[in-house]
Amino acid sequence: MNSDKSIDLYRLFTSHICESKFTVVLTGAGMSTESGIPDFRSPNGVWATNRQVYFDEFVSDREARYEYWRQKSVAHREFASSVPNIGHRIIAKWQQDGLISRVITQNIDGLHQQAGCEDVIEIHGTARRVACLSCDWSEDAEIMVHRFLADDKCPKCDECGGITKHATISFGQQLNEAVMQDTIDTLRKAELVIAMGTSLVVEPAASIPWINNNPNRTVVIVNRDETGKDHLADMVINGELGATLTELDKEVERALKAD
Ligand code: NAD
Numbered sequence: 001m002n003s004d005k006s007i008d009l010y011r012l013f014t015s016h017i018c019e020s021k022f023t024v025v026l027t028g029a030g031m032s033t034e035s036g037i038p039d040f041r042s043p044n045g046v047w048a049t050n051r052q053v054y055f056d057e058f059v060s061d062r063e064a065r066y067e068y069w070r071q072k073s074v075a076h077r078e079f080a081s082s083v084p085n086i087g088h089r090i091i092a093k094w095q096q097d098g099l100i101s102r103v104i105t106q107n108i109d110g111l112h113q114q115a116g117c118e119d120v121i122e123i124h125g126t127a128r129r130v131a132c133l134s135c136d137w138s139e140d141a142e143i144m145v146h147r148f149l150a151d152d153k154c155p156k157c158d159e160c161g162g163i164t165k166h167a168t169i170s171f172g173q174q175l176n177e178a179v180m181q182d183t184i185d186t187l188r189k190a191e192l193v194i195a196m197g198t199s200l201v202v203e204p205a206a207s208i209p210w211i212n213n214n215p216n217r218t219v220v221i222v223n224r225d226e227t228g229k230d231h232l233a234d235m236v237i238n239g240e241l242g243a244t245l246t247e248l249d250k251e252v253e254r255a256l257k258a259d
Contacts, residue, residue, distance in 0.1 A: 006237075009237050010237075010247055010248055010251040012235060013220060013235065013237065013248055013251070014248070014251045014252050014254075014255045015255075016192050016220065016235075017099050017100075017192060017194075017252060018099070018252070018255055018259075020191040020192035020218070022101045022189040022190050022191050022192075023099060023100050023101055023190070023191065023192040023193070023194065024100075024101060024102050024104060024186060024190045024192070024193045024194070025091055025100050025102075025103045025193075025194045025195075026104045026105070026193060026195045026205070026208050026209060027091075027103065027104075027105045027106065027107060027197055027198065028105075028106045028107065028196070028198025028200075029107060029197065030197025030198060030199075030223060030224060030241060031087055031088065031105070031107060031111075031112075031197035031198075032082070032085070032088075032107055032109050032197075033197070034086070034240070034241065034242045035083060035084060035085045035088070035109075035111055036078060036081075036082050037078050037079065037109055037111075038078075039197075051067070052171050053065075053067055053068040053170065053171075054170065054171045055170040055171065055172040058163075058165065058170060062154075065154050065163070066154055068165070069148045069155075072127070072145065072166055073145045073149055075127070076127070076141060076142070076145045079109050079110075079127055079128075079141075082109065082111065083111075083114065084111045084112075084114050084115035085242055086242045086245065086246060087197075087241040088111050088112055088114070088115035088117075089115050089116075090248075091103060091112065091117060091245075092112070092117045093116075093249075094249075094252070095117055095118065096116065097256075099252070101186075101189070101190075102121065102186050103121070104120075104123060104183055104186065104208060105121070105123070105124075106123055106124050106198060106202070106205050107122070107124070108122065108124050108125055108127040108128075108166075108168045109128075110126055110127075110128045121179060121183055121186065122179070123169075123175060123176075123179055123183060123205060124168055124169045124205075125167045125169050125176070126166075126168065127141055127167070127168050128141050129141055129166070130144040130155070130164050130165065130166050130167065131164065131165065131166075131167040132157035132159065132162045132163070132164050133162055133163045133164070133165060134157065134160055134163070135160045135162060137157050137158060137159040137160070137162075138167060139158070139164075141166060144164065175204070180204075183211070184211055187208065187211040190212075191216060191218070192217070192218050192219075192220070193208075193209040193217065193218075193219045193220070194219075194220045194221075195219070195220070195221045195222070195223070195227075195229075195233075196221075196222045196223065196241060197223060197241050198223065198227065199225070199227050199228060200221070200228045200229040201228040206228055206229060207229075209229070209232075209233075210232065219232065219234050219235075220233060220234065220235045220236075221233045221235070221236045221237070222236075222237045222241065222244055222248075223236075223237075223238065223241075224239065224240055224241070225238070226238075
């Protein structure tokens with residue numbers, strides 16, 4: 001049963017999303033926990049069981065590189081079998097209905113695209129591909145993880161023999177300039193930004209909702225726990241994403257039908 005307070009919040013959210021001419025959704029790891037992919041900072045998150053391998057270590061140290069591939073091959077099993085959850089599907093539907101202009105994700109799992117979202121900005125890259133650090137060669141991650149597991153050795157580039165790594169941004173690695181420029185340009189147009197399933201503590205992603213800010217922009221946070229930026233948001237809705245987006249979608253559907 002929804003309380004009066006949550007119904008008021010859902011209605012306010014609905015009026016924001018229906019009135020905005022350019023809405024950007026920013027998602028984080030919490031978007032995919034209901035697809036069985038752990039986030040980083042929850043008690044059972046990735047950092048509870050794994051050490052972080054920084055980019056410079058990965059490049060310079062063979063053992064760190066092996067540890068990275070070991071972790072990635074375990075994570076790959078979760079990724080490969082995971083499917084979009086109801087939250088991914090509602091976001092894709094809202095985009096198809098013209099309520100969302102662009103999705104920017106910190107996630108590397110490709111689940112927004114699998115749900116039907118188009119033109120997604122992946123600011124931390126994708127774990128669906130493995131790329132060479134020295135040349136332009138890249139390959140499907142599935143093939144490369146199998147190669148690592150079969151040989152028990154970090155796979156080399158087929159073209160130049162260089163070091164290969166998932167096409168994601170590791171800790172200590174520079175973000176892709178073109179992708180960040182696309183993000184900045186997209187935010188220039190944003191009237192409404194909805195941040196979902198992100199703790200908003202990893203910079204620069206945590207500040208994305210306020211890039212190129214203007215006095216008319218509304219920022220909404222939808223997340224299970226408190227985030228690092230709740231105090232800056234115009235509206236915060238706390239809850240599990242699947243259940244919360246389902247309720248919000250019912251309210252949005254009602255408003256669209258009444259129009
Ligand atoms: P985070 O782990 O710091 O925070 C996740 C947030 O999501 C938490 O605040 C938690 O309260 C919330 N959350 C978890 N499950 C939820 C649910 N079902 N409903 C509502 N809220 C829920 O994640 P972050 O802010 O995205 O930053 C961590 C980095 O981790 C990102 O850069 C991302 O690239 C990377 N990452 C990605 C994946 C993935 O691709 N699925 C998984 C783990 C980490």
